[in-house]
Amino acid sequence: MTKSLLIDNDIFQDLVKFYSETFSLPPLAAKIYAYLLFDFEKKGISFDEFVEIFSVSKSSVSSNINVLLNLKIIKDYSKINERKRYFVVNDNFLKMRFTQIIDRLNREIEILDSIQEFRGKTDEKYEVYKELMTKNINNIKNSLSKL
Numbered sequence: 138m139t140k141s142l143l144i145d146n147d148i149f150q151d152l153v154k155f156y157s158e159t160f161s162l163p164p165l166a167a168k169i170y171a172y173l174l175f176d177f178e179k180k181g182i183s184f185d186e187f188v189e190i191f192s193v194s195k196s197s198v199s200s201n202i203n204v205l206l207n208l209k210i211i212k213d214y215s216k217i218n219e220r221k222r223y224f225v226v227n228d229n230f231l232k233m234r235f236t237q238i239i240d241r242l243n244r245e246i247e248i249l250d251s252i253q254e255f256r257g258k259t260d261e262k263y264e265v266y267k268e269l270m271t272k273n274i275n276n277i278k279n280s281l282s283k284l
Contacts, residue, residue: 141186144175160208165193166201170210173226181214181223209233232284235277242270 152171156162162170169187176182182190187198202224205211212227246267253259 141182141190142172142175144172149175160210163201163204165191165197166204169198169201169224170205170226173211173224176225179225181225183221183223185221187224232281235281239274239277242274246270 149171152174153164153167156170157164157167160167168191172187172190173182184195184198184202187193187202188195191198202211202213205224206213209227210230211224213222213224215222249263249267253263
């Protein structure tokens, strides 16, 4: 693999595996995302560079970049006097991801509250679980405000 960025292969492989599992990404999409994480200066990587770096077809790169763009994990831009598109990690993705987590946790609390209300009594395990989720929501909100 020809590299335009300095990467650590072990970290790269760990990232590929982690993001493949976490976001259910196809292998090439996980590789593209992991590779972009090493673009610390956010200069961007072009489509052609991905084709060369990973030695895969243009259609494979295209479809996997589209997966990442649709998930809003990455974003693209063009330089003023160039037709090339460059891809970088979407800095807003973390905020979007954790906002979705907060929404899911809040929704789960609402549903479980409905079950408890229907049941007519609250059980102690549920209260502990609800308290844990509420603390996590508050921790995530606190962290997001610092980002």
